[in-house]
Each structure stands twice: as C-alpha cells, then as structure tokens.
Amino acid sequence: MELLGVDIGGSGIKGAVVDTTTGKLLTERVRIKTPQPSTPQAVAATIKELVETIGYKGPVACGFPARVINGVVLTAANIDKSWVNVHVENMLSKELGTDVYVANDADVAGLAEMCFGAGRNEMGKVLIVTIGTGLGTAMFFRGELLPNFEMGHIILNGDDAERYCSDSAREKLDLKWKEFGKRFNEYLNRIEFLVQPDLFILGGGASKKFDKFSDRLSVGSARVIPAETLNLAGIIGAAMYCERRLNEKVQSKSKSSS
Structure with a gap:
C-alpha cells in the first residue's frame, strides 16, 4: 500500500x-x-x-x-x-x-527496523532504543511488538535517563562522543539487568554516529548494533502502522457482517 x-x-x-x-x-x-x-x-x-x-x-x-x-x-x-x-x-x-x-x-520506528532494517529475521528478545530528543524504546519478542514498553525514563544516577544520555543531553552538556558512549553504556547495562534482551538495536539521530561511541559499549551477553533505517524509521513505521490499523478495520467489518 x-x-x-x-x-x-x-x-x-x-x-x-x-x-x-x-x-x-x-x-x-x-x-x-x-x-x-x-x-x-x-x-x-x-x-x-x-x-x-x-x-x-x-x-x-x-x-x-x-x-x-x-x-x-x-x-x-x-x-x-x-x-x-x-x-x-x-x-x-x-x-x-x-x-x-x-x-x-519508538514502537512505530521499531516496526520499520524489524521488517526492513537490522531486526530482520531476529526472533529473540529485541530492544530497540531511539536516541534523539529523548530515549524511546520498543520491545519485540519472536518478532511481535510489546507496545508502550517505556524504558527511556528509568532512573539512572539519580535522574531521568533521558536527561543523562539522550542525544539532546549530549548536546546540552557538550559531551564528546566517547564521554557520551560511557554514559550510554551505563544505561544499556541497567536495561540489560532489568529485561535481559538478546539484542539491542540503536536508532534515532545519534545512531548515525555509532562508530564514534561504539567502542565504549560493553554489555553482558546481548549484542549491540546500529539501526539501518536510521531517521526514516519513524516515517516508514508509521505507514506500516497505518496499514495494520486499516487491515484490522476491514477484518472487524468482515466479522460483524458474517
């Protein structure tokens, strides 16, 4: 469509x-x-x-x-x-x-990334983190979305994680990418402890600079990779969500008329 x-x-x-x-x-x-x-x-x-x-x-x-x-x-x-x-x-x-x-x-961005990006064929527990003005998160298990899985606002070092390691926090605090990477690694380790994903996919604006801070990322058993759909994920995923809702509408009408 x-x-x-x-x-x-x-x-x-x-x-x-x-x-x-x-x-x-x-x-x-x-x-x-x-x-x-x-x-x-x-x-x-x-x-x-x-x-x-x-x-x-x-x-x-x-x-x-x-x-x-x-x-x-x-x-x-x-x-x-x-x-x-x-x-x-x-x-x-x-x-x-x-x-x-x-x-x-983050949920709609996740739909795009799981279908057309780095999450293709990933059937384990996948947590997508969008790093932008805030921190958005989307959780998938066996390819299915768990909606409104909001992990960007956990408390980290006594503050909202968004104010500690989002891309806007990096800009506001004038952090070098290595400094940002160290902060963001604290966030990933905390999330890994809480939900134990098999894979982290990092999206949003900061993911375009993944190579500048990836060497500061070290978590337990989970893999950490950059998103592929990048800043287009939200647009693509929203269109996919529209298609889902339209299909649900058709199915609902079909059931009610049968």
Whole structure:
C-alpha cells in the first residue's frame, strides 16, 4: 500500500508517502519544525501543513513522542503537557478530514527496523532504543511488538535517563562522543539487568554516529548494533502502522457482517 507516515518529534515533524511492501519512500521527506509551545492545536496545524505540502489524500498514521493507548495520550515528556488525556486520533482526524491513527513513536520506528532494517529475521528478545530528543524504546519478542514498553525514563544516577544520555543531553552538556558512549553504556547495562534482551538495536539521530561511541559499549551477553533505517524509521513505521490499523478495520467489518 502507498500510505503517508508522519514522525512527530520534539524538534521536528517529518513525513513522506511510503510503499509499505518495500519500505521505500515514494515522495520527498518533508520536515517542519515542531512548534513551540507544542500544544495540540499548534501540532495539528503543522501536521495539516505537512500533509498539504506533500499533496497527499488518504488515511494517515503518526508516531507520537508519548505513551498512546486507545488513541489517548497518557504522557508528555517531550511535548507540551496539555497533550495529556487528549484523544489524539479523534482530534487529528477532525483536523485533517481523514482517518488518522497514532502510536508511540519508538514502537512505530521499531516496526520499520524489524521488517526492513537490522531486526530482520531476529526472533529473540529485541530492544530497540531511539536516541534523539529523548530515549524511546520498543520491545519485540519472536518478532511481535510489546507496545508502550517505556524504558527511556528509568532512573539512572539519580535522574531521568533521558536527561543523562539522550542525544539532546549530549548536546546540552557538550559531551564528546566517547564521554557520551560511557554514559550510554551505563544505561544499556541497567536495561540489560532489568529485561535481559538478546539484542539491542540503536536508532534515532545519534545512531548515525555509532562508530564514534561504539567502542565504549560493553554489555553482558546481548549484542549491540546500529539501526539501518536510521531517521526514516519513524516515517516508514508509521505507514506500516497505518496499514495494520486499516487491515484490522476491514477484518472487524468482515466479522460483524458474517
């Protein structure tokens, strides 16, 4: 299917039309700065602008930087606090005049990475960590997603892990990549102790510099590798999530009519 995927981040909102069979982008990737403050009304207007710029008409899915359950935003670490308890799917559907589906941004990025990236054919316990404005995590077991597996906010050295070793923390603290790698290694070791994954896949903006800090990473038995879909994961995964939701809708109608 050819569907529009939107990746809503703390600093930018990005989107493109994706061929969900191949994971290839069919249009140019469009990026618009996330409005500040990132209120529901401002973000909705920006997404509408992005969709109109691409010239797309049809259902849309968004990866959102928060825990989203049954279409409702439950957390707001890297977006305006006014999002909490907003039914984001209903609001965006009304704004865009089409069906809009929303899921956690790390979860949708994980879908792309497991299908088209470094997670292909991995059937063990895989934890994908997106390193950007915050730390997003997505857990897969035997290829299936465990949604809203939020491990970016564990307490590490007395603080939220995001404020200790996200890419924005690296920039704010002006850390060299080796210093960042040492901090991030503490995070990986803590996560390994808690959930014992077989594989860590590191995505997000910082993953493009994996070779600059990989020699500082040393965990127990888990492998640590960089993502392959990189900054496109959120867009590709959102389009895949859209396809899933559309298929579920068709199946639900089929069951109700039988």
